[in-house]
Amino acid sequence: MIHKKTSSKYIIIKNSSIHSKGIYAKTDIPKNIKVIEYVGKKVSNKLSDKVADRDLDRSKKNKKLGEVYLFELNKEFDIDGNYPYNTARYLNHSCNPNCKYKYDNGKIWIISIRIIKKGEELTFDYDFDLEDYEHYPCLCGSKNCVGFIIGKKYRNKLQQLIQKRNTK
């Protein structure tokens, strides 16, 4: 199957200060806009654990930051977005994001959660859990950055973990 590279009138890809490449606003983007779809190959949950391990191994070998492009779609399937046609794979994580992901009719959309000014980098919360968090340092630079790419709902737990470690 040949996939057309996804695109959006709202975005351009540029080198990012957060991590390699990023997606930037080409124009001002209003709030609540479906900016771009996150596409990829549907993989079963069982398989996707293997895909995640493979991606992590590969990035360790290349001495790069952890690069995993898996998205939980539902109880059975994940989306593996590590394909050149998935433009949304360039979106970086931020602890203070201006976009979020949303499930819509079996699709994953990246949606603006506030007005985004032309030239701003688009980011969303990758929503990673605490597994292997050390492999995913966060370089987002926000005031509230917790230092690792961790979903908002896990951040308190992470801080407790780090505190515990430091007092040992």
Ligand SMILES: [Zn+2]
């Ligand atoms: Zn951060």
